[in-house]
Amino acid sequence: MDICFISTVVPGMLKGFLNQGVPISLELCFIQSYFYFLVGTAEFLLFAVMSFDRYLAICKPLHYTIIMHRLTYCQLIVGVWLGAFFTTLLPTVLIIKLQFCNNxxxxxxxxxxxxxxxxxxxxxxxxxLSTFAASTLYISILVTIISYLKIGLVVKKIDSADRIGKALSTCSSHAIxxxxxxxxxxxxxxxxxKGHGASLNKGVAILNTVVVPLLNPFIYTLxxxxxxxxxxxxxxHIFFKKQ
Structure with missing residues (x-):
């Protein structure tokens, strides 16, 4: 999903930086915007699913394999993409119908x-409508907060330092x-x-579209x-080879 998310933005961004701006047709602009929000919304929903998964793994470990089996995985993934598709479809259709006076x-x-x-x-x-569509972000945040609150209550009752460390290790990468x-x-x-400052928006967008997806592999795997x-x-090996 991170690869798809970066691919909607970064190639055109690099081309624009190299050429001091790059022309793009209105149709391609709509396509880029739609896929950006499609994958971004799917990622919000996936974060909520991951939060729930960590809640089950820590708070209900004996029931985890019964609840989270292969069919559940497939249903959750299909639900994530369908939810993202229908959330972003109507705003995109309305944007396509707008008239634009600035190119x-x-x-x-x-x-x-x-x-x-x-x-x-x-x-x-x-x-x-876009504010309403942003409710997927709020739902994801709410599910994440509730899951981590429940995890915190369970971890608080654990006496073993090893089990606490294991629980925190399970959640740390996702939380970051x-x-x-x-x-x-x-x-x-x-x-x-239309009210946000363009320069500030672009700086925050760089964090969202480039920096975080770049860091994700390191955060999740290290x-x-x-x-x-x-x-x-x-x-x-590299250090001693240079020596």
Whole structure:
């Protein structure tokens, strides 16, 4: 999902940086915007599913394999993508019907705010609908908070330091990622109108679209002992080879 998310933005962004801006047709702009929000919304829903998965693993370990089996995995993934598809479909259809009087996007990709800014027609209905569509972000945050509160209550009752460390290790990578993603997306899309400063929006969007997906593989894998051992061995090999 991170690969899909980066692929909707980064290639065009790099091309624009190299060429001092790059022309893009209105149709391709709509396509980029739709897939950006499709994958982004799916990622919000997936974060909620991951939070629930960690809640079950820590709070109900004996029931985990009964609840989270292969059929449940498939149902959750299908639900994530269908939820993202229907959430982003109607706002995109309404945006396509807008008339645009400015052909310059003040951003490195076709985000919602610059598209609405370029419109000559009234966009209040789309802004209201987009705010409603952003409820997937709030639902994901709510599920995550509830899951971690329940996890915290269970961890508080654990006497073994090893079990506490194992529980925290299970949640740490996910907690770091969702904190970075949620904080940047709340700023950008909690009120997705025309009012945010363009420069500040672009800086936060870089964090959301480039930095966090780049860090995700390291955040998720470096807590694994085998990965850390292999990484350390590789660094030692390079260091002694130079010596």
């Amino acid at each position: 310059l996007i003040d951003n490195f990709f076709c985000d919602l705010s610059p598209l609405l800014t370029n419109s000559c027609t009234d966009t209040s209905k789309i802004e209201l 990622v969702v904190t970075l993603i949620y904080s940047s997306c709340i700023f950008l899309y909690a009120k997705p109108g 807590r694994n002992q085998s990965v850390r051992r292999s990484f350390s061995d590789k660094l030692l």
